[in-house]
Amino acid sequence: MPLPIVAIIGRPNVGKSTFVNRLAGDKQAIVHDEPGITRDRTYRPAFWQDREFQVVDTGGLVFDDDTEFLPLIREQALTALTEASVAIFLVDGQMGVTAADREIANWLRLQNVPVLLAVNKCDNPEMALAQAAEFWELGLGEPYAVSAIHGSGTGDLLDELITYLPSMDEIEVVEEIKVAIVGRPNVGKSSLLNAFLGETRAIVSPISGTTRDAIDTVVERNGNTYRLIDTAGIRRKKNVDYGAEFFSINRAFKAIRRADVVLLVLDALDGVTDQDQKLADRIIEEGRAAVVVVNKWDAIEKDSYTIYEYKKHLQNRFYFLAWAEAIFVSALTGKRVKNILDIVDTAAEEHRRRVSTAVINEVIQEAVTWHTPPTSRQGRQGKIYYGTQVSTQPPTIALFVNDPKRFSDNYRRYIESQFRQQLGFMGTPIRIFWRGKKARDLEHSPNRATKVK
Ligand code: GDP
Ligand code: GDP
DSSP states (O other): OOOOEEEEEOOTTSSHHHHHHHHHTTOOOOOOOSTTOOOSSOEEEEEETTEEEEEEEOOOOOOSOHHHHHHHHHHHHHHHHHTOSEEEEEEETTTOOOHHHHHHHHHHHHSSSOEEEEEEOOOOHHHHHHHHHGGGGGSSSOEEEOOTTTOTTHHHHHHHHHTTSOOHHHHHHTOOEEEEEEOSTTSSHHHHHHHHHHHSEEEEEEEEOSSTTOEEEEEEETTEEEEEETHHHHHHTTSTTSOTTOOOHHHHHHHHHHOSEEEEEEETTTOSOHHHHHHHHHHHHHTOEEEEEEEOGGGSOOOTTHHHHHHHHHHHHTGGGTTSEEEEOOTTTOTTHHHHHHHHHHHHHHHHOOOOHHHHHHHHHHHHHHSOOOBOTTSOBOOEEEEEEEETTTTEEEEEESOGGGSOHHHHHHHHHHHHHHHOOTTSOOEEEEEEHHHHHHHHOGGGGGOOO
């Protein structure tokens, strides 16, 4: 379920991360520690009264020269703002209004998002009102005096904040499955898109997406809503200045990033090419669900072995995508095109599915009974204490172990395959984090660092 997003904006050092910690409490962001996955923003779940939301801190940038950091902040903030329901602009009440605050305020006023102005570091209630009053000049309405460190003033701010957030009922209603159609030129993406438009009811067509020039098409079928992502990108190649050879892989990457489910379209006559593998790699890195659509199946000469052999070819070239279902279709004749969205529905469900901690630990117990974890040369054995699913989209499982270094790649693959076999998760990648005991102790007992000797 997509929760509304609250973006926190402001100069470095005004207290954004302190403020986010205050809002989100001990609800940790999921930090992806796999190589190749770069998250420039972290989302943390939070709630106030009956409203849930996610907080995104646009910071993480520290530059000492105002003029240098402004364009960067703006870029980060813009990305966060495009998806935010409301923004909180945080300023430093002890420092007073700065030139950078004015610039950010001017820019924020031009954006299409409601902005609440929070004046932080108003630690002393007696001075708070006066400190905050100075910020009326930014022209963003009432400045709320808060102290991220002490928590004072945040209640009033949050009361106001939630009036901008949809209620939980409304959130259910807007739920939609975001589908990206990607593939090399001429594999039949626009033909497929047209086939979808034929069998669905277009609700809004076309509407602008969050990426600058992306145009999405939103359609409905059997009560489900699908947002077909960046359909402009699919049609764009028809322009004369884009030859058939032109393949904007970055555009495809952006579409993948925004999707829940990616349709990776192949040309049956060409089979899996290197470019297809690149797209598949990216789907996995981004943790998106996927369906492999082998199009132009009508153009293949077939006998009773063809499909079997073709599946073997897919297994060889897409072995890392074994979890994705493949479907053989023809956009030209319409054959099996109807079934694509059924598979998309299943993949989207699996992508969001949550498995109980009890079930996960059953799988672990069973797995280690069959195949005990490796023992190091010093005779120390790897131990898995327990596991739990820490997030969805994609399903992410944290395993708490005595020492991650004791688990070889082989053993990790074995455990992953056990999860696959027992839990299914067809159509979605799964992530597994191996967490050592040491790292956990440090996280939960900050005092430890001061305990010398
Ligand atoms: P960010 O760069 O905007 O994320 O700022 P941080 O959250 O890292 O905070 C910058 C500094 O301001 C840190 O030293 C914080 O301890 C301090 N700070 C944050 N909130 C408050 C507050 O409410 N009062 C005071 N006095 N200091 C604060
Ligand atoms: P895109 O570049 O991926 O959007 O591909 P198009 O949808 O423009 O299709 C490229 C070419 O392949 C066109 O000439 C289509 O008529 C043809 N084509 C698309 N789907 C099929 C199919 O299922 N079978 C056959 N034989 N040709 C197809």
